[in-house]
């Protein structure tokens with residue numbers, strides 16, 4: 001596989017079979033340094049399976065995978081120390097206090113500190129970065145679900161990973177916690193230059209966080225691009241509607257600005273109730289998922 005210098009993660013022709021069932025078919029994508037990439041798809045699409053293979057927790061059936069220059073199936077300790085993993089499941093450290101646990105886990109990374117990346121992240125700075133300062137001395141079992149998830153993220157990044165995997169990071173968050181978490185993820189990418197691969201089935205989350213989105217459905221990548229690129233991909237057309245002389249009209253067009261300009265020229269002030277509805281990522285997503293459901297596997 002020709003890996004460009006900037007690709008932190010490259011997947012080519014990845015396949016996974018459980019027993020006699022293929023759950024990943026020829027999955028191919030790349031993630032560049034500092035990029036936030038979402039793997040978006042409905043339940044059972046294969047997101048967790050993909051991410052677990054990339055993390056080195058699951059052996060693939062076929063295909064080529066390179067993560068931070070190594071095959072995850074053979075990644076050593078030093079390689080693993082450069083990765084951050086936030087799993088869907090909770091860890092069970094209920095009796096530990098937040099600062100105590102982070103300082104303890106952080107110690108493991110000290111031997112992997114480099115001139116460029118100082119490891120681990122200072123526990124109090126990290127606690128502040130994830131918005132848990134008020135709970136630094138609390139026992140973990142007393143944290144709410146959202147606070148606990150923030151701690152999961154802190155555990156995932158305590159070693160200042162170059163590449164962070166987030167598996168459905170905001171499942172169970174209230175809107176405020178979700179907003180705070182999105183700021184945190186964007187900050188990691190912008191200020192720490194962390195490359196992030198996150199899985200989600202929340203379109204809005206993918207659109208808000210990710211530079212690029214790969215849509216996975218039925219074990220296949222059915223689309224890959226920026227949110228606007230994907231939104232244009234299926235319909236590519238905007239819906240313009242307007243009223244003239246009490247009659248309602250509607251038109252699909254790829255050139256909505258020019259079309260609206262024409263309407264104004266033609267109807268002037270008698271034009272009323274003008275609306276332009278852009279094709280949205282949601283249109284694309286639903287169309288792609290629906291299309292794929294119709295293709296026999």
Ligand SMILES: Nc1ncnc2c1ncn2[C@@H]1O[C@H](COP(=O)(O)OP(=O)(O)OP(=O)(O)O)[C@@H](O)[C@H]1O
Nearest residue numbers: 018019023041042043044045046047048049050201
């Ligand atoms: N250990 C396993 N043995 C057999 N089948 C499995 C196993 N793990 C997952 N699968 C199957 O593989 C498919 C993909 O599952 P996966 O958990 O990767 O999907 P997902 O996109 O992460 O879904 P969700 O959003 O529900 O977490 C599903 O059909 C699932 O039933």
